[in-house]
Amino acid sequence: MLKLKFLKNSITGFFLFFSLIQSLHAHISDGHVKIEREAYRLLRAQKATGDLSDGETIFQFLVANGYIKDNEDANSAYPDLDLGRQFLSDRQIYHFMASSRYVMQALRQYDAIDAQQAYILKQALPNCINMVYTLLRETIDNPEGASEAGRGIYVLMHAITDSYSREHTIRDQETFDLINIKSWQLSRLFWPEAAKQLEEDDGFGIETMVFLHSIKGKADEEWEYEDGSLRPEAIAAANAIKSVLVTIYKAVKDTSIVDELITDYIGNHFKPKIAKVKSNQFIFLGAEESETFKLSYDEGYANNYNVLKLDRYPFFSHMLYYQNSINNTNRSSFGYEIGYHVAPRAAFSSTSFFQRLPYAFTLAINENTSILKQASVLESIQIKAAAKIGLYLPLRNLVLEPRLGYGFTPFYENQSISGMIAGFDVAFNLGRDNNRKRTKRFAIGYEYDSSGLHGYNSILLKIGYNSWQGRVIRK
Known part of the structure; x- marks a missing residue:
């Protein structure tokens, strides 16, 4: 009876945790709502010019061909609900932000704030531009498939709007050229004081930092004046969204110039203040050197490399593990676990919380000769099958993986040892995973086994590796 109660409490706790996450992320940003609607108003009021139709x-x-929805919902507000893009440092590109490592590198290598900002901009901007290019290109080619893959036009709109927020970037207040791209304060447990310096007061009501998006992010809502009129940066964001819609329309009408249209759009709306645009490149000009990078990611788009870099999830995981009872340290075993991971689906819909969650199926085999002392290795084998989901956590790219399954010993003839299994792992990758086919993976976990083979409650230490998959469009 006690075992059954414990199992019920564990399962109930998992669902309460899901509900808590849903409530914490159920807020819809008023800024995104107002800016998206203003973009539609600006587009529909636009007059015909030359060969371009009226707005x-x-x-x-765009509505008739499935590129946008003709309703009052502001769908670009919802990508904030994707847990991976909300918490993982390397996924902050979906909010047009820099990985925390770029800020730390800049602070270590340079003393002057201008040099620090220039370094971060040069490191982070290519990743953000890759995201803009890929999402826009996918939307042009297959709007429905792009949205079903968890990207699409509304995810792109969300990132565009974020790129004009003072919590995410610093832009020139007249030209809106980029000066710096910020990182999220919650992506690291400890930041040096140099990273927390405040921006100069330029008349805004809320203080912001030079290098970091604050944990509360109050300036994300600072889009309008007291009378309800939009601030200049909000108007610029709305015009950028209007411009991306016009770009989609032009590209669909003339597919031979898609790459040119996208790079023109990027050059117009994401130009660094310390660079100029020439021959579809940003050219950074400095006292001692000139650096360039191309605005076209056409080659990476064609071979799905872009997607693998910006929207990657584990595919197969292979883990060796050690399991030990919490109450009786003599009950220990070694095992092997293989996992098949399924990438999440929708990202922008208000009703697709569970579709955003990556999940996996695992099969594990562990020997128990130290527990079943009279049994051979084969007889002592326990087989465990389970399903689990991935809940991304802030700080160090951690993922909480609650699991539920069943375990049994098919070859042990003395008695039947089987029962429900519940528990969780906290997993993370060792080292950086960008541009690698597989990555070392480590996890520490807890397991409740109603069969009592390990004394009901045990701790697991796992080490192995995982391969990667990009969340691709299924045509």
């Missing part, structure tokens, strides 16, 4: 015609074309 109302463009709007209706």
